[in-house]
Amino acid sequence: MKNKLVKKEIIHPDNIYSPSIDKVGVEERVARFQSRSIKNESKLQGLKIALNMIDLTTLEGKDTPGKVKQMCYKALHLHDVHPNLPSVAAVCVYPSMVRIAKNEVKGTGVKVASVSTAFPSGQAPLDVKIRDTQFALDEGADEIDMVISRGKFLSGEYNFVFDEIAKIKETCGKARLKVILETGELATLDNVRKASDIAIYAGADFIKTSTGKIQPAATMQVTYTMLMAVKDYYDKTGIMIGMKPAGGISTSKLALHNLVMVKEILGNAWLTNEWFRFGASSLANDILMQIMKMETGVYQSSDYFSID
Amino acid sequence: MSRLEILKTYKIYIGGQFPRTESGRFYSPLDKKGKPLGNICLSSRKDVRNAIVAARKAFGSWSERAAFNRGQILYRIAEMLEGRKEQFIAELIQQGSTKKNAEEEVNLSIERTVYYAGWCDKYQQVLSSVNPVASSHFNFSVLEPTGVVGILAPQNTSLIGLVSIMLPVICGGNTCVVIASENLPLCAVTFAEVLNSSDVPGGVVNILTGTNKELNETLSTHMDVNAIVYGGDDLEALKQIQENSVLNVKRVFSYSKDWNKADSQDLYMISDTQEIKTTWHPIENIGGSSSSY
Numbered sequence: 001m002k003n004k005l006v007k008k009e010i011i012h013p014d015n016i017y018s019p020s021i022d023k024v025g026v027e028e029r030v031a032r033f034q035s036r037s038i039k040n041e042s043k044l045q046g047l048k049i050a051l052n053m054i055d056l057t058t059l060e061g062k063d064t065p066g067k068v069k070q071m072c073y074k075a076l077h078l079h080d081v082h083p084n085l086p087s088v089a090a091v092c093v094y095p096s097m098v099r100i101a102k103n104e105v106k107g108t109g110v111k112v113a114s115v116s117t118a119f120p121s122g123q124a125p126l127d128v129k130i131r132d133t134q135f136a137l138d139e140g141a142d143e144i145d146m147v148i149s150r151g152k153f154l155s156g157e158y159n160f161v162f163d164e165i166a167k168i169k170e171t172c173g174k175a176r177l178k179v180i181l182e183t184g185e186l187a188t189l190d191n192v193r194k195a196s197d198i199a200i201y202a203g204a205d206f207i208k209t210s211t212g213k214i215q216p217a218a219t220m221q222v223t224y225t226m227l228m229a230v231k232d233y234y235d236k237t238g239i240m241i242g243m244k245p246a247g248g249i250s251t252s253k254l255a256l257h258n259l260v261m262v263k264e265i266l267g268n269a270w271l272t273n274e275w276f277r278f279g280a281s282s283l284a285n286d287i288l289m290q291i292m293k294m295e296t297g298v299y300q301s302s303d304y305f306s307i308d
Numbered sequence: 309m310s311r312l313e314i315l316k317t318y319k320i321y322i323g324g325q326f327p328r329t330e331s332g333r334f335y336s337p338l339d340k341k342g343k344p345l346g347n348i349c350l351s352s353r354k355d356v357r358n359a360i361v362a363a364r365k366a367f368g369s370w371s372e373r374a375a376f377n378r379g380q381i382l383y384r385i386a387e388m389l390e391g392r393k394e395q396f397i398a399e400l401i402q403q404g405s406t407k408k409n410a411e412e413e414v415n416l417s418i419e420r421t422v423y424y425a426g427w428c429d430k431y432q433q434v435l436s437s438v439n440p441v442a443s444s445h446f447n448f449s450v451l452e453p454t455g456v457v458g459i460l461a462p463q464n465t466s467l468i469g470l471v472s473i474m475l476p477v478i479c480g481g482n483t484c485v486v487i488a489s490e491n492l493p494l495c496a497v498t499f500a501e502v503l504n505s506s507d508v509p510g511g512v513v514n515i516l517t518g519t520n521k522e523l524n525e526t527l528s529t530h531m532d533v534n535a536i537v538y539g540g541d542d543l544e545a546l547k548q549i550q551e552n553s554v555l556n557v558k559r560v561f562s563y564s565k566d567w568n569k570a571d572s573q574d575l576y577m578i579s580d581t582q583e584i585k586t587t588w589h590p591i592e593n594i595g596g597s598s599s600s601y
Contacts, residue, residue: 299360299531
């Protein structure tokens, strides 16, 4: 896409203007996205789009090569009973698992995303974060999911956060960078908006809500606020930024509500896994069960779907 | 001053909550004089789906609970029934029973609850077995609950049929979704309140009101239901349920008993919704005096 070639303008973080957020207004607007009724053909289409946007994720201390291989297999064989299903967008793993994942999905179009920068806390010095990122890239990661330093952000050290993101972006080179704001720790929607703007101006290709380790994670309110930041930036510069809600989206219904929101705020251009992703592990099965329900007419059981 | 009576809103019971039907619909069954009994939720297939999700969620912890504790909880249901006896009697009379029959039905319901409460920590000992085999194995069979059970309560009673058919299912560690009697639904809703105030965890029993005709189909085709217990007497409906159950090989049981009889209760109603797990455990000696068991 030509948008990618546009050189971003460097703006000093002090000069980024983040509007304050009307929480009540956000809640009302979000409630309206949730009242849409999506049925039949459009529901099936929506489910398939959502399935294709999933970053199938395993980020646990107990992850083993076997677990990662199993997940990669699932990414490529979502439900073999049903032909013509799209695959997921990517698998998302820890840096130490990148090579294993990469080998499994090689040549399939499914990307490997790696979390980095001392995920999930981000409590490490910059040089460690850079090495962490470099390691993931050397192992073959196509995408990097970094976390911001929430402690620094909350103490008002916006320049620090900005510089850190810019440095990691520099390390990433051509790999796409997703910046995790961990909105569950940012306390207010004003902070979410501020952090979104900092991330976008510092070089993020994607902004992402959460690590999945903290509740609340990707609420509709938070995703809405971040989408508005993406929209404002696009209106101003013509550059597209991707969005990835992660954590807490485990049902098809919620995924469809998110798609409605994306379409109405940003438009059809964002309705592809190039610009919108779901970070999830159990969502895939729920969508598969919904698709099978629509095609067979009977409600499904998780007994007949692969284990997450 | 005359007082305006506050009428009860009859709601359904899903996952330990009392929602109205998702569809917003209702029906008004009539008593013998043609007067409406109340506005009853006309549940939809989505309510059935939600109830099954709730039952599946509750299954793990209910089936793993200590048998003795399940017995305590069932006994607690009997205690709560006893405390609300008058209300059940009044509802039965409202639905066409005589006072004497109503009293008998409620008393029997309480006794039957105690009966199954007692079985909770005993059926396993009675029904499991150690099996003789011709190899070096200790071979034994134990019962495990089937899973989520769909229950279509008997149509001709309001309380005793429901209680008789549902208790053996949960006694054995299953969770269930019950469709109440279509024309006599009052006691089913009140019974849900009894369950809610005893220690039965939310989701173990879910009770819906509505028409069997509409709900049978969803319940019997649902892939996450492992067995159906049918208490009605419509053979056409039963045939349909059996055909639908082929989809995921559900077990189907049909009972037609006079539930008001004192002996319409037995151990084998518990074992119907149990699966048998047989284990071959390697040992050194086949048997005889040197055997360790």
